[in-house]
Amino acid sequence: MTENRTAALWRPLRRILVTLPVLWVVVSVVFLLIHLVPGDPIVQMLGEGATASDIDALRHSYGLDAPLSQQYAHYWHGILHADLGQSLRLHDSVVHLVLQRYPYTLALTVVALLIGIALSIPAGIASALHRSRWQDRTLGVVSLVGLSFPNFALGPILILIFSIHFGWLPVSGAGNGDATSLLVHLVLPAITLGLSLAAILTRMVRTAMLEELNQDYIRTARAKGLTQNAVVYRHALRNALIPVLTVIGLQFGSLLAGAIVTETIFSWPGIGRLTLSAISNRDYALVQGCILAVGLTYVVVNLLTDIAYTVANPRMRTE
Numbered sequence: 278m279t280e281n282r283t284a285a286l287w288r289p290l291r292r293i294l295v296t297l298p299v300l301w302v303v304v305s306v307v308f309l310l311i312h313l314v315p316g317d318p319i320v321q322m323l324g325e326g327a328t329a330s331d332i333d334a335l336r337h338s339y340g341l342d343a344p345l346s347q348q349y350a351h352y353w354h355g356i357l358h359a360d361l362g363q364s365l366r367l368h369d370s371v372v373h374l375v376l377q378r379y380p381y382t383l384a385l386t387v388v389a390l391l392i393g394i395a396l397s398i399p400a401g402i403a404s405a406l407h408r409s410r411w412q413d414r415t416l417g418v419v420s421l422v423g424l425s426f427p428n429f430a431l432g433p434i435l436i437l438i439f440s441i442h443f444g445w446l447p448v449s450g451a452g453n454g455d456a457t458s459l460l461v462h463l464v465l466p467a468i469t470l471g472l473s474l475a476a477i478l479t480r481m482v483r484t485a486m487l488e489e490l491n492q493d494y495i496r497t498a499r500a501k502g503l504t505q506n507a508v509v510y511r512h513a514l515r516n517a518l519i520p521v522l523t524v525i526g527l528q529f530g531s532l533l534a535g536a537i538v539t540e541t542i543f544s545w546p547g548i549g550r551l552t553l554s555a556i557s558n559r560d561y562a563l564v565q566g567c568i569l570a571v572g573l574t575y576v577v578v579n580l581l582t583d584i585a586y587t588v589a590n591p592r593m594r595t596e
Contacts (some may be wrong), residue, residue: 296580303572308352362562371566382547386532392471401482423476432469432542449544466543481524485517526582530575
């Protein structure tokens with residue numbers, strides 16, 4: 278009993294320890310890549326007519342004249358103390374700016390993920406249960422269209438239909454701050470992101486369910502007289518969720534990346550629009566903060582996905 282408890286405590290701790298080198302790589306890559314971006318943010322801030330002394334003074338005030346290794350050490354020191362520096366253009370703390378926008382992107386991504394899951398699991402199960410029938414073919418065509426339709430094309434179409442033609446939903450923005458207004462403004466961007474994910478997951482759920490439904494334990498369950506719902510949902514679906522969870526974890530990062538385009542289309546005040554603005558202005562510190570927030574979120578989500586395996590399939594708890 279004691280050994281089992283020790284093993285149960287060690288498994289999540291081991292997964293967390295494995296992510297530490299990944300976090301170090303993410304932070305290092307973010308720091309190095311942003312310094313490879315062409316252009317001088319100091320010159321862009323002061324303008325082409327600025328004197329060399331003014332440029333050197335402002336560069337020194339932001340620490341951009343220090344050696345790269347010293348800047349790297351200073352950057353890590355700031356991360357460990359929750360200080361990512363000041364925005365060169367907005368003259369505000371990067372942490373404050375990121376925390377202002379991050380909840381909007383996270384809400385958009387989570388709602389889009391829930392939409393994708395809610396649509397794909399029933400559709401994938403139905404497609405697997407009606408293999409090679411008209412239901413399966415119809416769902417296959419719909420999912421193929423969803424895979425082929427990019428967000429930057431789907432978003433404007435949804436705006437034309439539901440905002441301009443019918444007038445049911447707002448065109449852009451995030452409302453006036455209350456929860457109801459936020460949810461109403463969230464509908465179209467979340468659907469734009471969620472439909473593409475639903476198309477991917479539908480095909481994944483169908484494939485996983487077909488594989489499980491052909492297993493011996495499913496035939497045994499049916500021979501024992503279990504109902505169709507018990508066989509499909511209690512046995513087949515639970516085992517089929519393992520590869521689906523993997524795809525969901527990986528696609529979460531894609532949703533964060535796709536949110537940049539979607540936020541631009543719908544003027545959603547998330548971290549994606551903030552990143553684009555920071556890149557165009559060569560705002561090093563702000564770009565680093567935005568990319569770091571997205572990268573760390575992706576790492577944490579994959580860690581949670583790994584832990585979720587043991588919830589979906591108890592057999593993996595012994596590994």
